[in-house]
Amino acid sequence: LPWTEDVSWLLEKSLAPESICLLRTLGERAEKLGMRAYIVGGIVRDLFLGRDNLDLDIVVEGDAPRFLKSWEKDGLRVSVHERYKTGTVVFPGGKKVDVATARREFYEFPVAQPKVFTDSLKHDLYRRDFTVNAMAVSINQSTWGVLVDFFGGRRDLGKKILKVLHNLSFVEDPTRVLRGIRLEQRLGLALEDNTLRLLRSCVRGGLLVRLSGFRLRSELELSFRERFPYPAAKRMEELGVWEVLFPGLRLGETGRRTFRRLGAFLGRISRDFPDFRGRQWLAFFSALLMESPENIRLAAIDRLNLPESERGIVVKCLSELGAVEHELGGRSGPSNSQIYAFLRDADPAACLFWSAATGRWRVRRRILLYLTRLHRTSSLLKxxxxxxxxxxxxxxxxxxxxxxxxxxxxxxxxxxxxxxxxxxxxxxx
Ligand code: CTP
Known part of the structure; x- marks a missing residue:
């Protein structure tokens, strides 16, 4: 078939032996149950790009709940969403595998909850965002390593372009605007001309305005969790996304510089702060807001409908920068223990923000000292x-x-x- 190709060599070359073994096990089980199983989405795309991707997304042509429940007999932990015909199984060692039933989603009107129908792999892939994300590789024994690429994802990867599968892609799911920009920057692809036109008209047409605070927050979190969030933020500005999401927002020179510094400092911060990764995006969000007037900032924070804890961190980032500079900016002091005492109760995301936002090098150096070393100092005696x-x-x-x-x-x-x-x-x- 013209849209298939044997890429088993690529699986063997790129995946760790444990992953191969796991995929073979999954494929054998599918075969035994009379189903077909595929790896799909980001992991297939990243195979071709030579990038690590640990998210195992499986689609089965058949019934994912039945496939999942078959692992319960092996004593594995399984959870099933009957309604969506999806679920998760956790393998020994903690490896989580998401399994979905190949399905066609029918969107009654834009931004509606998708209804689920059981259907073929092609329909499942067609409802996805970009061609490069709409490839699947079979893991059944009999068809191990066969790439299924109905929509030219492989070709588009070769051309380094990000292209939607159809003209309603952004209308069906406007969060794809943010995803598209994120993927474009992360993967070094370029939004294809027509896709860019559709994206712009989605932005102009006000579809982003209707996204719930929660969905928007989730997308921003993902964007600002990237290794280098700045390029995507810059691209969002260029495409007018910030202006539509947060009217009146101004990302000036200080905001930009803070953004870039945040990216540079991220790698240096100790990994031993619990859940720092989950909150680092708040530092970037604060940088986005820092140069805008108070009322615009507050409206932006309200727009995301943040839980109180996250809201508190952003407000503190923005309102206490002056106090932090005052406290930590002395020529000869403060001592290390004073730095520690001053910062110990602040959230590390806020500390990170202050270190990047301040224009005073002494303040920056002291906060980074706290984030890299002081925070984990303890006495030698226990x-x-x-x-x-x-x-x-x-x-x-x-x-x-x-x-x-x-x-x-x-x-x-x-x-x-x-x-x-x-x-x-x-x-x-
Ligand atoms: N997807 C989509 N529309 C969205 C979100 C996801 O079509 N709004 C599809 C894409 O095909 C994607 C797959 O669902 O490949 C899985 O989503 P996710 O795991 O979020 O994306 P990845 O492509 O794996 O991206 P990442 O590397 O950022 O995890």
Whole structure:
């Protein structure tokens, strides 16, 4: 068939042996149940681009719930959405696989909840966003590694273009405007001429205005979670997306510079802040707003309908920059322990924002010092060491450890012996 091609060599070359083994297992099971299974979407696209992609999306021609439930007998954790005929199975080692039933979605009117009908792979692929995302590779034993490419995704990857499958793509799902821009920048593709025209008319036609705050927030989060969010932000501005989403917003020179610095600092921030990745986008969002007047900022924050915790971080980013500069900008101080005490209760996303937004290098250097090193400093002695030294298990131990930490931050106590000596002398038993 003209739209198929054997790419089994590419699977073997690009995927880790464990992934191959998992795919073969999935394919064998599908075959046994009389279904056909495919990997689809981003993972296929990224195979051709030589990019790692750990998201395993499977589509079956058959019935995904039945396919999924068959793994329950093997003792695996399975969850099923009967209504959408989709679900997830978790393999030993924690690998999560999403499985959907090949389906055709029928959009009654723009931005409606899609209704689900069981149908063939071709229809399933046709309802997707871009040709490069609408390829599938068979994982059944008998057809292992056969690429199914009805819409020329492979050709478009070769031409380095991002092209919609049909003219209603953005109307059916306006979040594709943001996805398109994100993918274009991340993958180094260019929006194809007609696609760009459709995207522009979606922006001008006001379809983005109707997106819910939640969906918009999710897309922005994804955009600002990219490794380098700046190029997409710049492209959004060029295409008038920001103006439509947040009327009156002004991304000036300071905002741009902050954006670029945020991208550059990201890689340096310790990975040990819990859930920092999930909140880093708030720093970028703050950068987007920082040069706009108060009323525009507040309207933008309201537009996203953020949960209180996230809203609080953005407001703090924007309102406390001056105070942070005042506190951390001294010529000779503050000491490390003072920096620590000042920043310890702030969200790391806010710290990151301040470090990028400030024009004062001392402030920037001190915040980065906190984010890379100071935040994880602790005393060398632990609670149980103090108990061994004869201290009772009382709150006093906490106070001693806190004191040791401060002295260590400031370089006054350098090693364990220093700490033992200090404790014995200053906190008599
Ligand atoms: N998709 C779509 N329209 C959307 C979102 C997703 O058509 N608004 C389709 C695309 O074909 C995409 C697939 O659903 O490939 C899976 O979506 P997702 O996992 O979000 O995208 P990926 O392409 O895998 O992108 P990423 O690499 O950012 O995860």
């Amino acid at each position: 609670g149980r060491d103090l108990i061994e030294l004869g201290y009772g298990a009382t709150p006093r131990i906490g106070a001693i450890l806190e004191k040791l930490k401060i002295l260590r931050l400031d370089g006054i106590l350098e090693n364990r012996d220093d700490e033992v000596r200090y404790v014995r002398y200053n906190f008599p038993l």
